[in-house]
Amino acid sequence: MAANSEALKRAAAARALEEVESGMRLGLGTGSTANAFIELLGERVRGGLDVRCVPTSEATATLAGQVGITLATLDDLPELDLTVDGADEIGPDLALIKGGGGALLREKIVAAASGAMVVIADNAKLVGTLGRFPLPIEIVPFGAEATRRAVLRLAEAQGLAGEVRLRARDGHVFVTDGGHFILDAGFGAIPDPAALACGLAGIPGVAEHGLFIGLATKAIVAGDGGVQVLTRSANTES
Numbered sequence: 001m002a003a004n005s006e007a008l009k010r011a012a013a014a015r016a017l018e019e020v021e022s023g024m025r026l027g028l029g030t031g032s033t034a035n036a037f038i039e040l041l042g043e044r045v046r047g048g049l050d051v052r053c054v055p056t057s058e059a060t061a062t063l064a065g066q067v068g069i070t071l072a073t074l075d076d077l078p079e080l081d082l083t084v085d086g087a088d089e090i091g092p093d094l095a096l097i098k099g100g101g102g103a104l105l106r107e108k109i110v111a112a113a114s115g116a117m118v119v120i121a122d123n124a125k126l127v128g129t130l131g132r133f134p135l136p137i138e139i140v141p142f143g144a145e146a147t148r149r150a151v152l153r154l155a156e157a158q159g160l161a162g163e164v165r166l167r168a169r170d171g172h173v174f175v176t177d178g179g180h181f182i183l184d185a186g187f188g189a190i191p192d193p194a195a196l197a198c199g200l201a202g203i204p205g206v207a208e209h210g211l212f213i214g215l216a217t218k219a220i221v222a223g224d225g226g227v228q229v230l231t232r233s234a235n236t237e238s
């Protein structure tokens with residue numbers, strides 16, 4: 001099962017490579033699926049492909065450097081042609097949940113600076129309604145508990161319920177590349193992601209949230225039956 005999932009991630013990543021042209025300025029996502037793309041891109045770069053890439057995390061920067069990809073900062077390249085990234089869930093209209101790896105803030109900044117965002121995933125990530133995956137919310141450490149309670153109040157006002165937990169790893173609070181904390185909000189189904197996104201954006205202390213709405217232009221989803229390409233407007237291409 002796990003081996004199959006890795007093969008599917010690689011299949012989606014390989015199809016995404018077809019979107020890349022020499023001379024492009026690329027955003028490189030974070031996570032295991034993005035890593036599959038970075039490794040394949042590295043092979044092409046070592047073969048002569050000329051691209052300049054902005055990483056969305058320190059982990060991605062490390063891997064990209066190891067495979068020979070030329071890196072730049074978003075200040076060097078404030079406008080990008082294409083970002084290729086993974087997702088935790090892909091819902092209707094290519095609305096996404098991201099941030100399972102804690103990279104959502106940089107991922108969203110990079111995606112927003114890109115002319116196009118291609119999401120790559122195995123088909124287990126496709127959902128009819130977002131929310132099975134707990135929503136990551138990146139918060140400023142100052143007043144973390146007050147911010148957590150504000151998130152709970154917002155959820156209640158929107159008819160959502162569930163635990164909102166401060167993310168921990170190995171017994172310590174998880175800290176993002178930007179020095180923030182993550183709340184994982186287990187609301188279950190989120191019927192109105194846009195309303196929740198709007199509410200979260202209005203809470204002081206919330207640095208960013210993992211709802212990516214209107215950012216992905218295409219999703220490349222691999223399943224046992226092959227690779228499917230979904231577009232935001234038509235929702236299916238081939």
Ligand SMILES: O=C[C@H](O)[C@H](O)[C@H](O)COP(=O)(O)O
Nearest residue numbers: 031032033099100101102103
């Ligand atoms: O913060 C992490 C990112 O949003 C990842 O792209 C997301 O968690 C998906 O990761 P993976 O490809 O490992 O499932």
